[in-house]
Amino acid sequence: MAAGDVITDAVSYAGRHASTCGYCASTTNTSVADGAIAHRLTTAVYNDLIEDGWRRSGRYVYKPVIGTTCCATHVIRLRCVEFTLSKSxxxxxxxxxxxxxxxxxxxxxxxxxxxxxxxxxxxxxxxxxxxxxxxxxxxxxxxxxxxxxxxxxxxxxxxxxxxxxxxxxxxxxxxxxxxxxxxxxxxxxxxxxxxxxxxxxxxxxxxxxxxxxxxxxxxxxxxxxxxxxxxxxxxxxxxRGARGFDFYYMGYYIHDCPKMRYKAEYAPSEIRCSTTRRWVHVDDEDVRRRLDVGEHRLLSDEPALERAMCPVEDSLVGVSMRGHLIGVCALREFPSLAKSLVLFGNLNYRDVVNYVTEEQTEWCNSAGTSALRIVNVIAVERASRGELEDDDTENEGSEDDEMY
Ligand SMILES: [Zn+2]
Known part of the structure; x- marks a missing residue:
């Protein structure tokens, strides 16, 4: 990102959540996903995120934790130019x-x-x-x-x-x-x-x-x-001349869920191995065998593509307060995180708490290259200034409600 660019990507990590599952109709909290509120995203970054296993619901982005969640969700995509219509x-x-x-x-x-x-x-x-x-x-x-x-x-x-x-x-x-x-x-x-x-x-x-x-x-x-x-x-x-506009993304392929298997019928679709980050064909015999026996985390024997770690200095930091983005800065512009905290200090956010916790760092590392630009949350709590009411509860009835 060049200096002077408008910062366009800002995401606040919202935690790892467990819930009931619509795919396997589980009535206990077996579905586990990381969630984040995307205040702003460029489509290029979101495109990287979906290839990395994220999806969005409105402004809420989430990624099921394969290996922990009940139904393994694999991102599936079709290279449209290779598509052939089936009989049905x-x-x-x-x-x-x-x-x-x-x-x-x-x-x-x-x-x-x-x-x-x-x-x-x-x-x-x-x-x-x-x-x-x-x-x-x-x-x-x-x-x-x-x-x-x-x-x-x-x-x-x-x-x-x-x-x-x-x-x-x-x-x-x-x-x-x-x-x-x-x-x-x-x-x-x-x-x-x-x-x-x-x-x-x-x-x-x-x-x-x-x-x-x-x-x-x-x-x-x-x-x-x-x-x-x-x-x-x-x-x-x-x-008509669109370049690099190649894929059709159908969301998640869930091998164990008959309702979702139809996605493999848009052939030749590929799914992404969450461990090696290689794309493999979903109708490949070896891939199907692994899926059949529940080996969801390793779908390819190819060497893993390098995992980019998250250099904190290259990240954007969204400053969020109760789900609302109130400030953002690129840490690269500051020699150290401490300096950026000074910036927030200058903005009168006096009590900066909970910045780059271990959990956020872990998420940062697992979120893939796209996250390099968007991760990190600094929660700024202005309670000490006496400006906040406890208004965290979700209000379904209000159209102005921005909480997720
Ligand atoms: Zn499930």
């Missing part, structure tokens, strides 16, 4: 082509609205709150996932699917036509919103985050359609 994927595409061509006759209720254009159309826009999308989300969550209506709120929707740590990065030479950042892709049939794909468009590819659809259209397998359309998006942007 062809079938899905044929069905949607047939159905959308036929919709005008089938669904004409006499109102005359189901006329002209019944094609499936997909538009891509920057992530924002759109009432129509939210209403679809509400229907999807309650009817497909069985959520209680009172558990679905505008605030939780925003936090989960609208908020992001990215600044909008505009398109430029060699980038996708959309630029980079967080996006919503609307799927419309005959003008009617039938599904929304929530995706991150990143320097190395498209990361699929969530997809929700109209339960009335369940027969169209829109979830499968969306994966194929997202792959097609990458290929189309490549054709």
């Amino acid at each position: 994927q062809r079938k899905v595409m044929r069905r949607i082509a047939r159905t959308t061509a036929r919709t005008s006759e089938d669904e004409d209720d006499g109102s005359g609205t189901a006329a002209a254009n019944e094609r499936l159309e997909i538009t891509t826009a920057r992530s924002s709150f759109v009432r129509e999308e939210y209403e679809l989300y509400e229907r999807y969550q309650t009817s497909v996932h069985g959520d209680a209506p009172e558990d679905v709120s505008v605030a939780s929707y925003r936090r989960f699917l609208v908020d992001s740590p990215f600044d909008d990065e505009p398109p430029g030479p060699g980038t996708p036509s959309t630029g980079f950042g967080a996006f919503h892709q609307q799927y419309r049939i005959g003008g009617k919103l039938v599904a929304v794909g929530v995706v991150d468009i990143l320097p190395k590819g498209l990361s699929s985050k969530y997809f929700f659809w109209d339960p009335d259209y369940a027969r169209l397998s829109l979830g499968k359609v969306s994966a194929l359309k997202e792959i097609a998006f990458v290929l189309e942007e490549q054709r």
Whole structure:
């Protein structure tokens, strides 16, 4: 980072948390992940993070601890140019082509609205709150996932699917036509919103985050359609000149979870060995054998790629207070950590506590090269100045709530 650059990446470590698991339906706290609040991230850094096993939910980023957590999550990616449609994927595409061509006759209720254009159309826009999308989300969550209506709120929707740590990065030479950042892709049939794909468009590819659809259209397998359309998006942007925009990231591959195994069907996908940091093909015989016997931590016998340690001097330090970023500095600009503490002193943050704890250093080391630029937390406690109320509790009902 050159001097004078605006500091764009700042993350506060939020601790290692255990919770129940949606993949194996465990009712005890068997799922273990490191979590962090991303105040700001460039898409390039986030791209590194997801290759390192991180995912985000709004501004909250997390990484399951393989070897400790109940369901081993492997980051999975597809090099789109190598993708070949399987038989069943062809079938899905044929069905949607047939159905959308036929919709005008089938669904004409006499109102005359189901006329002209019944094609499936997909538009891509920057992530924002759109009432129509939210209403679809509400229907999807309650009817497909069985959520209680009172558990679905505008605030939780925003936090989960609208908020992001990215600044909008505009398109430029060699980038996708959309630029980079967080996006919503609307799927419309005959003008009617039938599904929304929530995706991150990143320097190395498209990361699929969530997809929700109209339960009335369940027969169209829109979830499968969306994966194929997202792959097609990458290929189309490549054709239009996007460089290095190669991958489709589907989130986690969980070998032991039948619901998640379908991701391997987007072949030839690769997953990353968390120990050697090598990418291996998920349909490789040796890899499958290791996964079958639960050997999740070592998927490759290749020598491990070097683990970059975290030089504290090269890190950015986010100064957070109760989850809110209140200051940030690059330690490189200071000869020592002690000097930067002087800086905070000058900002009247008198009691600097808990900086670079052992736990944070460990996290720093395990987070991979991307973390070089973003890790480190200095918690600044201003309680001594009598400015703080104890307001740590999460308030689901407030849209202004920034806590995670
Ligand atoms: Zn589990």
